[in-house]
Amino acid sequence: MDNKFSKSWINMRIHYDDLARSTILIDFMKKQNASNNYRLVDMCTGSGSFLIWTLKRGLLFTDTILIDNDMNLLKSIKSNMRRYLKNIFTIKSNTNNLNLVISDALQKKSNVKIKKADCDTYQMKDLDTYVISYSAALDLMSKSSIDTSLKKIEKKNILFYSLCFDGTIKWKKSHPFDKYITSFFNNHQMSDKGFGKALGYKSISFVTQRAKKLGYTVKTADSPWVVSNKSNQDILFLKRYILDIKKTLYHMEGIDRSMLKIWYTEKLDQILNKKIKVHVGHKDLLIFKK
Numbered sequence: 651m652d653n654k655f656s657k658s659w660i661n662m663r664i665h666y667d668d669l670a671r672s673t674i675l676i677d678f679m680k681k682q683n684a685s686n687n688y689r690l691v692d693m694c695t696g697s698g699s700f701l702i703w704t705l706k707r708g709l710l711f712t713d714t715i716l717i718d719n720d721m722n723l724l725k726s727i728k729s730n731m732r733r734y735l736k737n738i739f740t741i742k743s744n745t746n747n748l749n750l751v752i753s754d755a756l757q758k759k760s761n762v763k764i765k766k767a768d769c770d771t772y773q774m775k776d777l778d779t780y781v782i783s784y785s786a787a788l789d790l791m792s793k794s795s796i797d798t799s800l801k802k803i804e805k806k807n808i809l810f811y812s813l814c815f816d817g818t819i820k821w822k823k824s825h826p827f828d829k830y831i832t833s834f835f836n837n838h839q840m841s842d843k844g845f846g847k848a849l850g851y852k853s854i855s856f857v858t859q860r861a862k863k864l865g866y867t868v869k870t871a872d873s874p875w876v877v878s879n880k881s882n883q884d885i886l887f888l889k890r891y892i893l894d895i896k897k898t899l900y901h902m903e904g905i906d907r908s909m910l911k912i913w914y915t916e917k918l919d920q921i922l923n924k925k926i927k928v929h930v931g932h933k934d935l936l937i938f939k940k
């Protein structure tokens with residue numbers, strides 16, 4: 651099956667993901683005064699959204715590795731970095747590969763290696779200590795890939811799963827078919843998204859229980875998208891969000907297509923002509939050894 655993620659949608663999300671992300675990782679790193687001791691490995695990096703956010707928040711790792719299995723997305727990292735970090739960082743690229751060198755105003759540098767690889771099989775060097783991040787990816791993962799990711803907490807490594815979809819989509823004003831649509835959407839989230847059968851929103855309780863059983867500490871924070879149709883950008887985002895839901899569910903077994911069409915048409919009307927707000931639940935999970 652085709653597990654490719656839409657570049658335009660991932661790029662459209664960057665702004666809303668930025669607003670949604672909690673500060674638990676930043677607070678933890680500041681408290682430990684530790685970012686110099688860690689390398690960052692951003693698994694399932696897509697087009698670099700998570701790294702852009704850490705840099706904007708002043709978290710600069712000397713060495714960063716960005717991993718994804720989709721070259722098309724990896725190729726857009728440089729332009730996204732330049733777009734979102736303009737006037738804050740200088741971004742230099744290597745002509746032979748995708749790698750970047752990022753420098754701040756004080757000439758503090760970060761070497762960014764960009765690699766096409768599978769997150770489940772990618773091996774990190776044993777000698778180094780890492781923050782291993784998975785942004786907007788936990789709900790796509792299978793039980794075995796989550797177990798594989800937990801094995802990466804060795805020594806002082808930290809695992810950070812951010813923007814994990816928790817299965818809730820609340821619209822204000824609500825539509826009588828919202829619950830029906832969300833339940834099909836959640837079922838769809840449990841299909842193969844690149845790691846075998848995904849756990850969808852159930853991945854949050856699964857990883858929490860597994861991590862606790864292994865004796866790890868789990869810190870959790872909310873990181874929802876809260877979007878109302880205030881600006882043109884918001885309207886475009888909301889239109890795309892409901893269109894993607896409609897397209898995703900249209901071919902699902904058992905879906906009542908006439909209900910789906912009514913839901914979509916009435917939601918679109920609200921987005922364009924009335925006041926509407928959506929709250930999409932996400933959680934950030936920071937997992938480490940005590």
Ligand SMILES: C[S@@+](CC[C@H](N)C(=O)[O-])C[C@H]1O[C@@H](n2cnc3c(N)ncnc32)[C@H](O)[C@@H]1O
Binds near residue numbers: 698784844
């Ligand atoms: C929803 S996107 C999230 C992208 C990015 N982390 C973000 O926050 O915008 C999921 C990403 O996981 C990648 N992916 C899925 N399965 C993968 C695998 N087995 N190995 C590496 N990357 C994978 C996809 O190519 C996609 O870029």
